[in-house]
Amino acid sequence: MQADNFELQNYLNRIGFYGDAQADIATVTNMMRCQLFSVPFENLDVQAGKVVSLVPEEIVDKILNRNRGGYCYEVNGLFAMALQALGISYQFVAARPMFYPVKRPKTHMAIVLKLDDEEWLCDLGFGSYGIRAPMRLNILNVNVKQDADTFKLSKTTEHEYLLQALVEGEWTNQFAFDLSPQEWIDFTPANYLNSTHPDAIFVKKLLVVLHNPAGRTIFFDNMLKTIKNGKVEKISIAPENRDAILADKFKLTDF
Structure with missing residues (x-):
């Protein structure tokens, strides 16, 4: 994943990563958390009636130069650029969101990278109950604590992995994936569906999520939800206050 205007140091500055970036899992973990927190x-863009651009240079300009965010293709695409700049081997995987009442297509993108002959799942674009650090694919059916969240990877078939999150004491399915390699262009149909289909959640509702070490802040439709150390607070936001909340809580102004 490359973009002519991507520079690793600019990326590290944007996410607040300090120190020496190396091709190791410690760097990847720190880099992932820094990006999730910033x-x-x-x-x-979807709420404004636009089809999200998958042009790599436009993703770089949007997130690094305009201090915006994005959904899975954009934020994971940017992360992949950083992995490539570090010389880390990775592949995109197509994932099926599993929290819907009916079966849905594989519209989510995640990343599996390889370091020292071990494979790790990375994902910075699943929203509220996304993982917060890389997860080893060979550690199955084990509770993995990440800050106040708990996740678990298992296998549903010989080839398919399932990610679950512990939500209010119950294991909830998040997404399933296999290791069939995907190219960047392969996500064009899913991106168009997520940007335009009237049943897509991104078309229906505003959704903004920013993680922090204690939890996350979520702006969904007209509700601002703060999750801190497992405790949840909700505040209803009037439409005329939307932009002020986006600027104050998420540092989003250029949209």
Whole structure:
């Protein structure tokens, strides 16, 4: 994943990564957390009636130069650029969101990288209950604590993995994926569906999520939800106050 205007140091500055970036899992973990804590998951372009651009240079300009966020293709695409700049081997995977009442197509993008002969799942674009650090694919059916959240990877078939999150004491399915390699262009149909289909959640509702070490802040439709150390607070936001909340809570102004 490359873009002519991507520079690793500019990316590291944008996400607040300090120190020496190396091709190791410690760097990847720190980089992933820094991006989650600084780059919001957001669908403002979709809410404005736009089809989200998958042009790599436009993703770089949007997130690094305009201090915007994005949804899975954008934020994971940007992360992939950083992995490539570090010389880390990775592949995109197509994932099926599993929290819907009926089966849905594989519209989510995640990343599987390989370091020292181990494979790790990385994902910075699943929204509210996304993982917060890389997860090893060979650690199955084990509770993995990440800050106040708990996740688990299992296998549903010989080839398919399932990610679950512990939500209010119950294991909830998040997404399923296999290791069939995907090229960037393969996500064009899914991106168009997520940007335009009237049943797509991104078309229906505003959704902005920003993680922090204690939890996350979520702006969904007209509700602002703050999750801090497992405790949840909700505030209803009037439409005329939307832009002020986006600026104050998520640092989003250029949209």
